[in-house]
Amino acid sequence: MATPTVISTVAVVHGIHRLTLPLAGRAVGGVRHALASVLNIGQDAMAVVNGSPVGEDYILAPDDHLEFVRLAGEKGVGLSSSYPR
Amino acid sequence: MFPVYVKDAAFCLPADPVYYLRTRNGLYLVKQNRFFRSAIPVPDEGAAALAAAPPLAMAELLTQAEEIIPTFPPIPLEILEQAVTFFVNIARTHGTEAVALLYYDSHTNTYRLAIPRQRASDTHARYEVGVTPEGLQRVGTLHSHVGDAAFHSEADRVDEQADDGLHIVVGLRGESRSLACVLAVDGRRCTLAPATLFGEGWTHALQAAGQAPSGGSERVTPVDPAGPGRRALEARYGVLGSGRQVLVIAGRPYALTEVMLALGLAFEDTRVIDGEELGGGFFVIRFFDWETRQVVALEFDRQFRPQSETRVHIAEWMGDDYYDFPWGAWCAWSL
Numbered sequence: 001m002a003t004p005t006v007i008s009t010v011a012v013v014h015g016i017h018r019l020t021l022p023l024a025g026r027a028v029g030g031v032r033h034a035l036a037s038v039l040n041i042g043q044d045a046m047a048v049v050n051g052s053p054v055g056e057d058y059i060l061a062p063d064d065h066l067e068f069v070r071l072a073g074e075k076g077v078g079l080s081s082s083y084p085r
Numbered sequence: 086m087f088p089v090y091v092k093d094a095a096f097c098l099p100a101d102p103v104y105y106l107r108t109r110n111g112l113y114l115v116k117q118n119r120f121f122r123s124a125i126p127v128p129d130e131g132a133a134a135l136a137a138a139p140p141l142a143m144a145e146l147l148t149q150a151e152e153i154i155p156t157f158p159p160i161p162l163e164i165l166e167q168a169v170t171f172f173v174n175i176a177r178t179h180g181t182e183a184v185a186l187l188y189y190d191s192h193t194n195t196y197r198l199a200i201p202r203q204r205a206s207d208t209h210a211r212y213e214v215g216v217t218p219e220g221l222q223r224v225g226t227l228h229s230h231v232g233d234a235a236f237h238s239e240a241d242r243v244d245e246q247a248d249d250g251l252h253i254v255v256g257l258r259g260e261s262r263s264l265a266c267v268l269a270v271d272g273r274r275c276t277l278a279p280a281t282l283f284g285e286g287w288t289h290a291l292q293a294a295g296q297a298p299s300g301g302s303e304r305v306t307p308v309d310p311a312g313p314g315r316r317a318l319e320a321r322y323g324v325l326g327s328g329r330q331v332l333v334i335a336g337r338p339y340a341l342t343e344v345m346l347a348l349g350l351a352f353e354d355t356r357v358i359d360g361e362e363l364g365g366g367f368f369v370i371r372f373f374d375w376e377t378r379q380v381v382a383l384e385f386d387r388q389f390r391p392q393s394e395t396r397v398h399i400a401e402w403m404g405d406d407y408y409d410f411p412w413g414a415w416c417a418w419s420l
Contacts (some may be wrong), residue, residue: 003342004341013217013222015116015224015248015249015250016118016222016223016224016225016249016250017225017249018114018118018222019102019103021086033133034086037114037127037271038087038103038114038139038317039249040247040248040249040270040271040272041247042246042247042248043247045247048216051216051295067216067217069214069216069217070213070214070247070248071213071215072211072212072213072214073184073211073212073214073226073244073248074209074211074212074240074243074244075182075184075209075210075212075228075238075240075244076182076208076209076210076238076240076241077182077208077209077230077233077240083292
């Protein structure tokens, strides 16, 4: 009798995007690279798993919640300015 | 990780939230969710990575256009009124722009506004985003322009580059109010009519908002890096850097470095900025004094005799960047 395949998924969030993907066992850095264009992830987005910041070598576990967090933004009239912060 | 479909005569729209689409005119990345559907051409390098797919007869493929189609659930007018009331109150109390974040709760199918911590001036607002609250999706931003119409500035466009979603600008110019809405995806932008998002009645909501007090003002820190020294200096001599690089003194043109030499100020710790003729045989030269980190405006006559000197700290131009700048221990060669 065949054993049913268990698909270990991870919820991945970036802004408006929310996907559930079979990423358990993969490192955050590789996921970031693979999804950068799909989710339009900015280079400075911080990886947060289950509410805690993690490094790029963190290995995702089944049912993890991975968010690539945009830390800050800037609006303004005219060209982007370096202030105010 | 994501399927690749072929757009031929038998193609039907798949349900996948993300997929690639091979078409007659190239490869497209298609995203579809509750808020939009987009088809954006994949850059060449991305297409090359997918070239392992079997070759196709191009004649059988259909073409695809780049598209961004909004499918947002209607946004209640109350959300617009809340945002505009907040912006109007911040403009009245601080005279600054302000930013609000728009979230969607998919469990209750409702939108929510959140006021992020931010530092704002009359022309800019830098805001914190951070982790998305549990159960919500961050679907966009709203921000105000003070004393200006609603439009997406270059800074706004840069901000939207890596932030797919809805970006709304509220213009507050006197009693006149305006609204500009775009849906940004992968750096592409689709301009939306406000009625598409808010339905009819948005103009009334826009004009009527702002009559009541609103919360959130404690999260906006107004900043005015242009202190009184900078304002006085630029009022008298013009915006820093807008002056001349050559001054004609007693009938002879002088490069500013020559002027500094003639004034006895050509030191390693000075950096000349600009100069101007003031009339009546008087001139001004502006330079940066690295040692004191001050902008100096020195007035002198046609015999290069100093008449007056005004000094303003560089922080009045740099704002908080002054504190981040790697000034180092002082020596003329350290910078």
